[in-house]
Amino acid sequence: MMYAADLHIHTALSPCCDNDMTPNNIVNMAYLKGLDIIAVTDHNSAGNIPAVMECAKSRGILVVPGIEVESREEVHILCYFPDLDTVIAMQRHVYEKLPYIKNRRDIFGEQYIMDENDEITGCVVPLLLGAVDLGLEEIVHITETLGGAAVPAHVDRDANSVISNLGMIPEEAGFKTVELSKRCSREKRQLIDNFIKGYEVIQSSDAHTLADIAEREFFLSLDRKDIASVIGFLKRIR
Numbered sequence: 001m002m003y004a005a006d007l008h009i010h011t012a013l014s015p016c017c018d019n020d021m022t023p024n025n026i027v028n029m030a031y032l033k034g035l036d037i038i039a040v041t042d043h044n045s046a047g048n049i050p051a052v053m054e055c056a057k058s059r060g061i062l063v064v065p066g067i068e069v070e071s072r073e074e075v076h077i078l079c080y081f082p083d084l085d086t087v088i089a090m091q092r093h094v095y096e097k098l099p100y101i102k103n104r105r106d107i108f109g110e111q112y113i114m115d116e117n118d119e120i121t122g123c124v125v126p127l128l129l130g131a132v133d134l135g136l137e138e139i140v141h142i143t144e145t146l147g148g149a150a151v152p153a154h155v156d157r158d159a160n161s162v163i164s165n166l167g168m169i170p171e172e173a174g175f176k177t178v179e180l181s182k183r184c185s186r187e188k189r190q191l192i193d194n195f196i197k198g199y200e201v202i203q204s205s206d207a208h209t210l211a212d213i214a215e216r217e218f219f220l221s222l223d224r225k226d227i228a229s230v231i232g233f234l235k236r237i238r
Contacts, residue, residue: 005037006214008204011048015108022118023051039064046091047113054116071136076153086146097133149234156184176236
C-alpha cells in the first residue's frame, strides 16, 4: 500500500524551530494534511519523541523515532530507529560527543522538552546545533547496530549535506537511501542526479514551522504501516 509520509520534522526542542511546534500541534497538523506516517528528527536529541508518539495514538498516525545528527564533517544524517529504547540509546551516544556550549536562547531560541499535553517539562541547556565528535561512518555504524537506518539529509543543499561537504556520497558508508528537500528544484536535481543514481530517494519537509509540514506529496510503498516496514524501506529490505 501507499502511505503519505513526512520523515523529517522538528519540534520546539530544536533551537532553530518555532515554539508552536509542540507535540499536539505537529500531530494535528499532520492529521489535517492527511499524512499517514511522520518522523520526529530534532537536532542531536530525541527528547520530544515520547510525547509526539503518545499524541499520535488518537490520530492513527505512525511516528518513526529519529534524530538528525550532525557529523564531525558537518554533514546532517537522519537516523531512524525501531523504538523509543533504541532512539534514546542513540541520544546517549550523541550527548557524550556533543560539545558543551551553553545555548544562547536570545540568539538561537529555546530548546523545550514537552509532554503529551504540550506542557514544558524541561529545557536542554547545551546548544543542540552543531557537529558532534562522531564521524559520518561512526554514526551510520551506531545507528545500524541499534537496528536503525541512516539517511543523508537534504543532499541537494549547499550546506550540511554529504555532497556539498564531501563532494560525493561515500560508498563505504553503506547508505541505501538519500533525502531530497521538499523544495528541491528541477535544476538542482539535474546537478546531483549522477550522485544519487542507484539510491532510494525520499523527499521530506525538514519542517521547522507548522506550515512547512508536508501535504500528501511523498509516498512510501509498504506492506504494513509499522516502523519496521519504514526502516526496511529505507534500508531497501523488501
